[in-house]
Amino acid sequence: MQRIRHDLRLSETVTPFGVGAVVDIRGESLIAPDTSWWDKRFAPEVHCERLVERLGPCVLREAPTHSGRAGKDTAGLLYWRFPTWRFCERCSALSQRSGKDRGKWTNKCECGGMLIPMRYVAVCEKGSHLQDVPWFMWAHRGHDAGVTEAVRFCRAYKELRFVRASKAGEGLRSLRVECGGCRRSRPLSELVMKEALTRDGIKCRGVQPWQEPLPGNICEHHLVGVQRGATGNYIAERISALDIPEEKPMAVALADAVRAHSDFSRVVADNGGPKAEMIAGWIADELGASVDYVLSLAASVDEQSHDDVLADLKDGEWAAFQSKLKEPGRDLSEGDFVVDAWSTAEQPHVPATLAARLTAVGQVRRVREVRALKGFRRYSADADLIPADLSIEGRRKPTFPAIEMFGEGIFLQFDEQFLESWEQHVEVRRRAGILVQRRTETPWGDRLDVPEARYVALHTIAHLLIRRLAYASGYSSASLQERIYARTDRSDPTAGILVYTAAGDAQGTLGGLVRLGDPERLVPLVLAALDDADVCSNDPVCIESDRQGASSLNLSACHGCSLVSETSCETANRLLDRQLVLGGRDVPGLLEGVLTEIRGGTSC
Template identity: 65%
Template sequence: MEKIRHDLRLSETITPFGVGAITDIRGESLMASDTSWWDAKFAPEISCDRLMARLGAGVLRQPPTHSGWAGKETPALPYWRFPEWRFCERCDRLSKLTGRKKGKWDNRCECNGLLVPMRFVAVCKKGSHIQDIPWFKWMHRGRGAELSEEVRLCRKYNEIRFRKVGSHGEGLDSLVVKCHGCGNSRSLSELVGKGALQRDGIRCVGRQPWEPEHHSEQNPCPHPLAAVQRGATGNYMAERISALDIPEERPQSAELVDRVRGHPFFGRMVSDNGGPQSEMVAGWIAEELETTTEVVRAVAEGEQSSSDDMLLDLKDGEWAAFVKKTQGGRDSRAGDFVVDGRSLDEAHGPKSLLEKVRGIGQVQRVREVRALRGFRRYDAEAALVRTDLGPNQHRCPTYPAVEMFGEGIFLRFDETEMAKWEALFDVQNRASILKRERANLDWASKRLDTPEPRYIALHTLSHLLIRRLAFESGYASAALQERIYANPDRTDRTAGILIYTAAGDAQGTLGGLVRLGEPRNLISLLVSALEDADFCSNDPVCIESDSQGASQLNLAACHGCSLISETSCETGNRLLDRRLVLGGNDVCGLLEGVLEEVRTVPVEG
């Protein structure tokens, strides 16, 4: 293995060019190895307690990086050349051989032609393995008994060529692998049929390209292979997890539980054990603490016995922290989580919009840690390959991670208005379409949020706002990220959006989003985003659709109106619907009436 220096942005080493991904650089096709190959001395550890609480045992490490000119001993990530089979663009020779020039590996043939990686590779359908197609073996197989003895026994390994035959059209039939030793040839159209590799006796080796060969002998893989194009998106599906580095706040419901338990009359209510006095005492406690008797009785009965049960995932703690910040006004504290809470009292805009928004937070500074947990290939339900395949993978695995510093806008919606809208029959009926589609896909039910009406509406609104912010903030839409807080099943119901940008190679950003988080600017941007979404270049097909996008997990949403970069969306551009935002066709939208109010101009008599 020789060190060949190429430059990648730090964030790209997590996704899309993380462990197990194919990277095309300067005519070469390379694949990143797992973290057990890293030199830990040059991979600094990153701290994020909230993220490690989710991942479990292990350590977060930043990939080895460098800036400027790279020397011989400069720390770097190890990459493997994959696929190994390449053909010469000048003489068409197909081989795995790599020449050397002046003692270094050279990407040129003996005839000085450039070596080009083969466009097809073999991917395991369920095991997430990937391997070269053994072109010599494949080319001398097929057609069973029709093959002559000369073809079956051919050993002319250096005589195979890959070329295009113009007389066969423009499809895969025109791409032919031919052996000049025995004269046999096959077109690539014979490669991509169902079960083609199995019929030719080609089996999965059960390992990743950088793993040693003895690994497959210890772990044979029984799953079939499929021939796919080297650059197909399904060859690498990264499973990334991220967390905001914020002070974990206890949800309001947990604080209420503590206040109820600490009330002087609480012991009398519990001792009565459901008797006539307990109901009366519960009413006293509820009135004094400004809550309901049902909540007080639930605490007494032990239904909310542990406040830790409220922190079910990363977003619960983040939501509680953002709510506290938005209620606190200007944030004068220093650190990596600075949010100025803004009131809508002085904001001007459509009443139908202002009554839905509860508060705005200008996120002056936020730190996010992103980690790569693993990846899958070919099928979203295939086995997850961990980022650490070394001997310590179960005891203390290493996860590639980067820390990002940036800014953003937090938008909190009124829970009363949200619950009232969400309870409408037509709204529930519309959302049930996506619920059924999600339930039919095993991977989606495990990895995607439940498409409750509030989630679909806020998720779609987030996309619309990101598209609009790209025109106003100075950031490209691909540089913006979203985080949706929309869960009606928690004791502390959530209904909010965080749109932020973060850079891994800088200590902050330029303030473009924070400026637009001013209430007067943000309300205007929301109206503009709704106006943009009201007209789609694919209408009326788009607005009337109830089945679009990847895995049919979108309703009225397409590239003309609602979709953004998949790296910016937390669900990969799924679970979107404009109609649950704008309304129409017997469906009441969350922000229905806003555009009508804006466009209504009073006529002076």
């Protein structure tokens, strides 16, 4: 078997060319099998305890790498040829057979023409399975008068052709599969019709292209004919974590201290009894908690789980940033998490209206991020999740593809009290409620963060800042990432933004982003970002809109003012609104008044 050698960036082995993805390389169509096909000897393990705790017992491995040109013995990843059906660009012959040259595979037909992979494949609607369209079977099926006895019993397997019928006009009606034996001809337009493959009796095999079908393992879901390169054929489920010293939020630490108190078991035992409140008062006085808080923990002790004790990934990161911001100044620590902090209240050139909302800034000089591919879905976001390791037998831990990235960034912390007061405005709640309702109505909406008012506002600010930083940092906008900390339903409410860049080499730590985190540089950048968003090229349509973007999950936000590269955004350019940042009509903006103060000359 002849091998095709092709170099990929390390990050591409997670997405977009990760397990289960169809890749076009050198005229070939390939698909990446699951990690059970990886040679573990050449796939180094990536360590990140925080991420493993989130995924469960597993092993994170990085794809093999090499420097210079790949040689014959250079380790790499295996990719399967898919689809197996091809047509000749010269004679139009359609078949599953491959050309042979002295026993080796070659991409040429017997006539000398190149073999081209078929454009359409069959994907399962709910099971996330993928397979070839059985073109010979499909060509001889149908419900028209042309399906005669000669067609049904045709055995001319080597006389199938993929041709263009010029008399049929343009589009899929002109592309036809013809049989030279029975003269049956069928256009591809019949393949993409609703329930087309089901009516033809073609069923899902219930496996991925690199798997052997098992007896009786027939999937009951229907197949759909789609283009092999369609975006919906591969929806990666990836997760990332910053490798930082794990910190517990204060509320979690307090809850742990209450549960660990020597008298807490007596409160649980007498919960609801006359002694419970008295003993809870002792614990509350000693630990600085309220009596009701201690009693509520005792009442829910049977409901506590491992996930309730361990902070969520973002909760731990938020707590770690809080720890760094408590002591402003240069961070002389070593390791993969170095943050220099400064307070806006101590900077005389920060406008008063901005300082009342933005309280502290952290210059993240070094941070390590680990990204892992958990699995993938096909056709729709609510289809079954296919794990990245399909050989899970219970005797070993699954292996997930992962990469480690090193980078730098800027962290912005916003004032919690101001946010709480701002969120109480009726118009702010109504504005955010529009997105909350649409998220509920969207089938895959539960995969997005809850669009609370603070989340939408801080998310939009992050996008405005990324657009401005792309001009000054030396990084492209696609190289910048965001991480939004904006939840009120957590043990400790969060209100912050991290804009960072990460790369698999030294490029992610060149210092261009951290340099812009200095007070004399960052404040003008923030003001410039707000000024850019104040007027959009699509105004007044954009600023007055409440229905933009995919599934109408954006309000006043478009490509002219707020959208960035989808790879940079946590939610693929959704849940954005300029009105909640700058204000509009009767909606007070989170940063409303900042530009007015600057333009009025009331602050330097």
